[in-house]
Structure formats: C-alpha cells, structure tokens
Amino acid sequence: METQQNYSYEIMEVCLLAGKIMLISGAETYRVEDTMMRIAASYGVRNSHSYVTPTGIIFSIETEEPTKTKLIRIMERTTDLDKVTKVNAISRRISSGELNVDQAYDLLKEIEEASSTYSxxxxxxxxxxxxxxxxxxxxxxxxxxxxxxxxxxxxxxxxxxxxxxxxxxxxxxxxxxxxxxxxxxxxxxxxxxxxxxxxxxxxxxxxxxxxxxxxxxxxxxxxxxxxxxxxxxxxxxxxxxxxxxxxxxxxxx
Known part of the structure; x- marks a missing residue:
C-alpha cells in the first residue's frame, strides 16, 4: 500500500510540474487543467480534479486511499510558448505510453530549468x-x-x-x-x-x-x-x- 501511495504522489508531482511550467509560460487556464488530467489518466488515475488560477494550482487525485490534494503557488508569469509546446509534446508521449513517471518528471525538470530560448x-x-x-x-x-x-x-x-x-x-x-x-x-x-x-x-x-x-x-x-x-x-x-x-x-x- 505504501508503494502504491508513493506512486500516486509521484503522478501528482508530474502533473503539477507540467501545469506549473505551462501556467508560468503563458498557457491558457483550460489547457493547463486539461493537460494535467490527461497525464493523470494516462498513468491509470481515473478520477482527478484540477483547479487553476493565474496565481495557483490545486490538484487532487482519487485512489483507493484517501483523496490526495496539493497546492502550489505561482509567483511569476511570463511568455514562453516554446516551453508550452514542449510540455504538450511530453504529454502526448505520456498518453502514448512512451514515458514512465520518472522519465516524464526528469524531462519536465529539464524544461523548467532551461534558460530562455532566445538571448x-x-x-x-x-x-x-x-x-x-x-x-x-x-x-x-x-x-x-x-x-x-x-x-x-x-x-x-x-x-x-x-x-x-x-x-x-x-x-x-x-x-x-x-x-x-x-x-x-x-x-x-x-x-x-x-x-x-x-x-x-x-x-x-x-x-x-x-x-x-x-x-x-x-x-x-x-x-x-x-x-x-x-x-x-x-x-x-x-x-x-x-x-x-x-x-x-x-x-x-
């Protein structure tokens, strides 16, 4: 049960990181929510809920254990549609079964830490x-x-x-x-x-x-x-x- 619980938290971290990158980079609210729920569904989470505002993201998943919910704050917002495109591409690879949770998280971390595309x-x-x-x-x-x-x-x-x-x-x-x-x-x-x-x-x-x-x-x-x-x-x-x-x-x- 503990292993399953840890796996659920890892899925949440991937979803939240993807949503955070997209929201900071200028993506629309509905696109952020849809991407997070699609990623969760691709990893077997049937019921997930996301609530996104320009300054924060609330995400929860329903499993056999009690519902897990996490909140992250968004302090800075900019325009970087290249990062939005890259996160969308990773989301599609997750949906097609090409990436496991750890691989997806590592790729998203690289996108988050990458400097601006243009000098x-x-x-x-x-x-x-x-x-x-x-x-x-x-x-x-x-x-x-x-x-x-x-x-x-x-x-x-x-x-x-x-x-x-x-x-x-x-x-x-x-x-x-x-x-x-x-x-x-x-x-x-x-x-x-x-x-x-x-x-x-x-x-x-x-x-x-x-x-x-x-x-x-x-x-x-x-x-x-x-x-x-x-x-x-x-x-x-x-x-x-x-x-x-x-x-x-x-x-x-």
Missing amino acids: LGLQVLAAAIASGCFLIMFQGQWSDFMPAVFAGGLGFISVIYFHRLVPIKFFSEFLASFVIGLFAYLFVKTGFGSEMDKVIIGSVMPLVPGLLITNAVRDLMAGHLISGLSKGAEAFLTAFAIGSGIAVVFLLF
Whole structure:
C-alpha cells in the first residue's frame, strides 16, 4: 500500500510540474487543467480534479486511499510558448505510453530549468525591429523607422531592468513607457524624427499584453470566469501603466 501511495504522489508531482511550467509560460487556464488530467489518466488515475488560477494550482487525485490534494503557488508569469509546446509534446508521449513517471518528471525538470530560448540581446533586437515595423503598419513615415527602432529597443531594455530593480510589473511598465515617450520627444525635438505620436505607438507595441488579453477572452469563453477576469484585470493594469507613462511625458513637455 505504501508503494502504491508513493506512486500516486509521484503522478501528482508530474502533473503539477507540467501545469506549473505551462501556467508560468503563458498557457491558457483550460489547457493547463486539461493537460494535467490527461497525464493523470494516462498513468491509470481515473478520477482527478484540477483547479487553476493565474496565481495557483490545486490538484487532487482519487485512489483507493484517501483523496490526495496539493497546492502550489505561482509567483511569476511570463511568455514562453516554446516551453508550452514542449510540455504538450511530453504529454502526448505520456498518453502514448512512451514515458514512465520518472522519465516524464526528469524531462519536465529539464524544461523548467532551461534558460530562455532566445538571448536577451536577440529579444531586444526583435523588439526594436518590431517597433519600427509597427510604425510602418500604423502608416508612419519611413524617416521615423529608426527613431521607433531605438525607442522600442530602449523601452524593452528598460522594462527588463526596472523589473529586476522593483519586481512589480506596474512600475516597470510605467517607467519603460516613460522612457519611450521621453526618447520619442527628444528624437522629434532634435529633428531625428518627425511624428512623435507614430513613434510612440510603434515603440510601445512590444509592451502591449496581447497574449494576456487573448488568454483572458479564451478563458472567459471556456467558462473559467475567475481566471478570465483576473487576466483581464492584469492586462488592464498593464495598458494603464503604459498609457500613464506616456501621459506623464506629455504633461512634462
């Protein structure tokens, strides 16, 4: 019985680790719950229950012994869809019987401990180029392409740096948007740029919580009201922080 109990706990650990990685990496709530229950079912657990919110996961399994339940807290969330894809691939391998519990746990641990797929420099470069492309998409002038590239890159660096100093998303996003607005003003003032509004719009786009808004709507449509509303509130705060930072620049100058 003790061996069976230990095996049940090992299954729970695999399910929780998979759910934790997916939730931290930006997966939808319903996808996290479905993946956890599918993994449990693949290992012979007929009845399992998961309750996922953006800040925590509760998972329980029903066996011949008393029901086992475990809670883990989620403190940080980011966007890394590559990890979500890798966990989905492991889940499919578990469902097909290719991986036992220990193998699955080891592979999930490797995914959790892996560093970001792309280096910081490459992320900044991508954000900078995307800012310039967004400026063109919003019908800006080609003469403002480079100002948007510089402002967008500086803003992306700022949000990462300020978040390390003060681990509160609102303040880091507020300060990053302030930096973008300040440099956009300086570029236009010195003649390096011409349309400050288009430069600002293009530069702040890498900070916009697009995935968060999408997941909030999808969770609401799937019936996960608490998760959907909380993600929507988080997206609103991010948008408010970005707008406030830009507004302060206009008030000052």
